[in-house]
Amino acid sequence: MVRNKTFNRRKILIIFVAVSLVLVMLAGRLVYLMVFCSEYYGKKAEDLHERERDIKAARGKIIDATGTVLATNRTVCTISVIHSQLEDPEKVIEVLSRELDMEEGAVRKRVEKVSSIERVKSNVDKESGDRIRDYGLAGVKVDEDYKRYYPYDTLASKVLGFTGGDNQGIIGLEVKYEDYLKGTNGKILTLTDARGVEIENAGERRQEPVDGNNLHISLNYNIQLYCEQAAKKAMEAKSADSVSIIVINPQNGEIMAMVNVPEFHLNEPFTLVSPNDGKVTEVKDATQEQLNGMWRNQCISDTYEPGSVFKIITTSAAFEEGVVSLNDNFFCPGYKLVEDRRIHCHKRIGHGAETFTEGIKNSCNPVFIELGMRLGTDNFYKYFKQFGLLERTDIDLPGEAATIMHDKKNVGPVELATISFGQSFQVTPIQLVTTVSSLVNGGNRITPHFGVSVKNDQGELVKKLHYDVREGVVSSETSQVLRDVLEKVVSEGSGKNAKIEGFSIGGKTATSQTLPRSANKYISSFLGFAPADNPQVLALCIINDPQGIYYGGTIAAPVVKEIFANILPYLGIEKQAVAEEDDKEQEN
Numbered sequence: 325m326v327r328n329k330t331f332n333r334r335k336i337l338i339i340f341v342a343v344s345l346v347l348v349m350l351a352g353r354l355v356y357l358m359v360f361c362s363e364y365y366g367k368k369a370e371d372l373h374e375r376e377r378d379i380k381a382a383r384g385k386i387i388d389a390t391g392t393v394l395a396t397n398r399t400v401c402t403i404s405v406i407h408s409q410l411e412d413p414e415k416v417i418e419v420l421s422r423e424l425d426m427e428e429g430a431v432r433k434r435v436e437k438v439s440s441i442e443r444v445k446s447n448v449d450k451e452s453g454d455r456i457r458d459y460g461l462a463g464v465k466v467d468e469d470y471k472r473y474y475p476y477d478t479l480a481s482k483v484l485g486f487t488g489g490d491n492q493g494i495i496g497l498e499v500k501y502e503d504y505l506k507g508t509n510g511k512i513l514t515l516t517d518a519r520g521v522e523i524e525n526a527g528e529r530r531q532e533p534v535d536g537n538n539l540h541i542s543l544n545y546n547i548q549l550y551c552e553q554a555a556k557k558a559m560e561a562k563s564a565d566s567v568s569i570i571v572i573n574p575q576n577g578e579i580m581a582m583v584n585v586p587e588f589h590l591n592e593p594f595t596l597v598s599p600n601d602g603k604v605t606e607v608k609d610a611t612q613e614q615l616n617g618m619w620r621n622q623c624i625s626d627t628y629e630p631g632s633v634f635k636i637i638t639t640s641a642a643f644e645e646g647v648v649s650l651n652d653n654f655f656c657p658g659y660k661l662v663e664d665r666r667i668h669c670h671k672r673i674g675h676g677a678e679t680f681t682e683g684i685k686n687s688c689n690p691v692f693i694e695l696g697m698r699l700g701t702d703n704f705y706k707y708f709k710q711f712g713l714l715e716r717t718d719i720d721l722p723g724e725a726a727t728i729m730h731d732k733k734n735v736g737p738v739e740l741a742t743i744s745f746g747q748s749f750q751v752t753p754i755q756l757v758t759t760v761s762s763l764v765n766g767g768n769r770i771t772p773h774f775g776v777s778v779k780n781d782q783g784e785l786v787k788k789l790h791y792d793v794r795e796g797v798v799s800s801e802t803s804q805v806l807r808d809v810l811e812k813v814v815s816e817g818s819g820k821n822a823k824i825e826g827f828s829i830g831g832k833t834a835t836s837q838t839l840p841r842s843a844n845k846y847i848s849s850f851l852g853f854a855p856a857d858n859p860q861v862l863a864l865c866i867i868n869d870p871q872g873i874y875y876g877g878t879i880a881a882p883v884v885k886e887i888f889a890n891i892l893p894y895l896g897i898e899k900q901a902v903a904e905e906d907d908k909e910q911e912n
Contacts, residue, residue, distance in 0.1 A: 380469045381507030383491055384536030386484060386498075389580070389776075392545040395484055395498070395590075397470040401453025402446040407438050410463035420444055420464070423456050446489070447471050472498075474590035480548050481587040482621040483721065483774065494593075495619050497539065497774060500720055504778045504787070507536035537786050541774040542578035547571055550890045551581040555865075558883050559585055562870035565599055568622050568753055571887070574761030574853060574862040577770035577791060579719075580891075584622045593619070625723045627750035628866070631836030631876070632687045633760075633851045634746030636806065638695055639684060640763045641707035643802040647698040650805070652680045660690040662741045667693060670835070684809050685817025687833060687877075689745045696744030701735045704743065711797050712769045713751070717758045718792070719772045727751045747836060757864050760851060764810070764830070764859050766803050769794035811856035821881035822852050824889055826899030830856035831884070833877035838869070845869045850880035854892060861895060863887055 386395035403424065410416060417435050421428045424445050434444045446469065448456075457466040472487040485496020492506065493499030510533035555567040571581040588597045596610035596618055610618075620626070642648040658674035659666045669675065669689040675682070683691030696704065708714050708729070716724050728750040730739055742748040754772055762769040771791035778787040810830035813819045819831045831852030838845045848870055853862040865883045873879060 378467075379510035379512060379530070379533045380491070381509050381533035382470050382535040383472060383487070383507060384505040384778075384781075385538045386505075387538055387540050388548075389540075389542055389544045390546065393475060394480065394541075394543070394545070396473055396475065398473040399450045400446070400469050400471040401448040401450060401456075402467045402469050403444045403448055403453065403456060404441050404465045404467065405435050405444060406441050406463045406465065407435075408440075408463075410435070412462070416461050416464055419456065419459055419461060423452055424448065441465070476545075477589055477591055478587040479545070479552065480543060480582065481590050481593075482584045482619065482623075483543065483582050484590060485619075486590050486593045495723075496621070496721060497541065500722055501539050501775060501778075505536045505539060508534040510534075535781060537778045537780050539775060540777045540779060542573075542580060542776050543582070543774055544580045546894065547891050548581040548583065551583045551887055552585065552587070554883050554886050555583045555585040558865075558867055558879070559599070562867060562872065562874075562879060564867050564871070565869040566622060567868070567883075568866045569863065569883070569887070570623055570753055570757050571861060571863045571891070572757055572761060572772060574765045574770070574859045577758070577761070577772045577793075578776070579772055579774050580861070582621075582623050586618075588618050621721065621723065622868075623753045624719055624721055625725050625752070627725050627728055627752050628838075628847055629747050629749070629836040630751055630756050631746040631834035631847070631849065633756060633832045633834040633849060633864075634751075635684065635687065635692050635744075636760050636763060636810065636832055636851075637707075637711065637713065638692050638699075638744050639809070640711070640798050640802055640806055641699055641704060642695045643805055644707060644798060645699055645703055648680055648695055650679065650681050650809070654678055654680065654683055654688070654691045654694060656683075656686075656688050656690045660693045660741070662693065662737050665738050665741075667738075667741055681809055681812060685813050687813075687818045692745040693741040696740050697737075699744075701732060701740055704740065705732050705735075711759050711762065712794070713755065713759050717752075717754055717772050719754055719758075720775050720789075720791075724754070725752050727755055746834065753864055753866055756851070757862065760853075761859075761862050763798050764803060764807050764853055764862070766800050767796055767798040769797045807856055807859070810853075814852065814856075818877045819850065819852070819881055821877055822850060822885045822888070824885060824892075827854055827888070827892060827897070828856040828900060829854045829888065830859070831881070833875070833881055835874060835876045846874040848874050848876040848878075848880045850876050850884050852881070852884045852888065854888060855897060855900075860897060861888075861891065 382397050385393050388394055403420065405416065413435055417428060417431050421431045426445065431444060434442050453466045456464065470491060472491060474484065483496055485498035486494055487498055488494050493502040511531040551569045551571060555569050559567045567585050569581065569583040572579050586597050586599050589595055594615060596614050655677050656669055656675040658672045659668045667689065675686050675688050678686065678688065680691065714727055714729060716726055730749060739748060758770065758772050770793055773791050775789045777785060777789055779785055807830055810832060811828060814822050814829045814831045818833045822829055822831050829852055831850060834849045836847045838847060846869065848867045849865060851864045853859040863884050865880045867880055870879055
């Protein structure tokens with residue numbers, strides 16, 4: 325009996341101690357939560373009673389060299405519903421279906437979904453958003469947002485690029501300069517009760533957005549327009565697949581125009597635009613592959629055989645190495661035999677005896693095959709590297725392709741011969757323009773670019789953009805010789821269709837054949853610069869697969885002539901006084 329009482333007392337004591345320990349632990353936990361974790365759980369409780377909505381930042385503008393705005397924003401609205409605040413769901417469904425031109429079922433699905441906030445539709449025009457706001461429907465939120473807008477729609481589409489649904493850059497300058505253009509979104513925080521209903525008169529907290537900065541670029545609206553008009557005219561006249569044009573300042577690398585027709589609609593970038601016998605048609609339900617092809621900037625992403633324009637590079641290397649002079653004599657029977665291959669000149673009957681100056685004016689292949697042989701493979705590749713031809717230009721656009729050149733160890737006499745006059749390898753148009761600019765500007769390898777500066781909306785400078793220049797890629801003496809002989813190509817030789825009375829223009833024609841050769845498709849091109857003695861503007865025109873006559877000097881040179889006739893006076897490049905005086909003497 326005594327033993328049982330003792331056992332019971334021990335049992336009660338153990339239970340008491342256990343309960344005490346539990347109570348102490350609970351008290352300790354409570355103190356820990358209330359004292360040491362109060363800030364954390366206070367924030368959690370606040371978050372449960374706060375609803376957050378974004379205030380979109382305005383994306384920075386893209387502004388051309390004349391101050392013309394090429395990319396800006398339009399105010400649009402995002403329509404959302406807060407399920408817990410709806411008082412008349414059927415009325416909301418009826419109004420939103422009508423005003424947003426949406427199927428009733430799609431609207432109902434969003435309105436009836438139990439969530440803190442449900443987006444019904446974004447990118448709604450401001451007029452529709454204002455009408456919906458005027459209904460005063462409980463639980464319906466109309467938030468203003470921004471949508472990218474391009475005032476000139478197709479102008480420079482493959483340069484500017486466009487943005488996605490979140491206003492983030494997708495291609496072109498829009499994505500390259502995303503960090504400067506995008507801005508920082510703000511927020512609206514409102515208080516709700518336990519049911520998620522906003523508390524009246526509780527106010528709201530706002531974190532204001534920070535708008536993006538403006539990108540100022542070298543592209544010139546007027547010059548771009550001139551070039552696009554000339555390109556469209558050429559494409560239609562020759563029923564070509566496409567036409568590409570680049571206009572650049574060869575002294576500093578600033579690009580004034582870059583055209584790839586057909587261009588696409590920047591405000592409707594998913595509408596496929598396709599050439600059809602030189603005319604542009606729109607295609608619905610385009611595949612992603614078709615869209616990628618339409619958005620592709622051929623000037624920087626496509627490579628091609630440059631043909632005779634490349635003779636400019638061969639000439640520079642030959643003069644630098646001292647293996648040719650202007651009065652060296654050559655003979656062209658219409659071909660040159662290299663190993664077991666007869667490589668033809670474009671003039672099958674031959675040019676006969678000619679000096680080097682006459683050879684470049686005639687664009688004679690055998691002359692340049694001879695130069696290639698005199699240089700040799702090692703020297704040729706040494707100058708390719710020295711001129712920067714084997715590296716990318718680092719243009720400030722995404723998607724630049726690299727030069728496709730033979731591995732030096734695989735270059736035999738035939739390959740060396742074809743390289744010398746611009747065949748059997750491929751470069752991008754922007755690489756060709758950059759390299760030639762560097763050879764005619766006195767020998768400074770420039771970086772082609774559009775970006776000039778970044779400024780805020782008050783016009784205050786945020787960042788001045790700088791680009792690498794590599795000096796001495798060719799001697800000033802060789803550069804001078806090159807300018808002189810290329811001026812003769814236009815004034816007296818194969819480039820005469822680019823000649824403009826009163827202006828000194830240098831240039832080079834080219835006609836190359838695409839692979840496979842059996843397809844009989846050609847690329848016609850002309851590269852010109854002015855003034856020839858001190859180039860301030862350089863232009864390249866490439867016509868892909870022209871029908872009928874396809875020689876570069878016949879169809880591409882006149883395009884550059886038309887462009888120069890428009891833009892040289894516009895750029896303040898005046899006719900030469902000497903030429904005018906000569907004309908007067910002849911008239912007298």
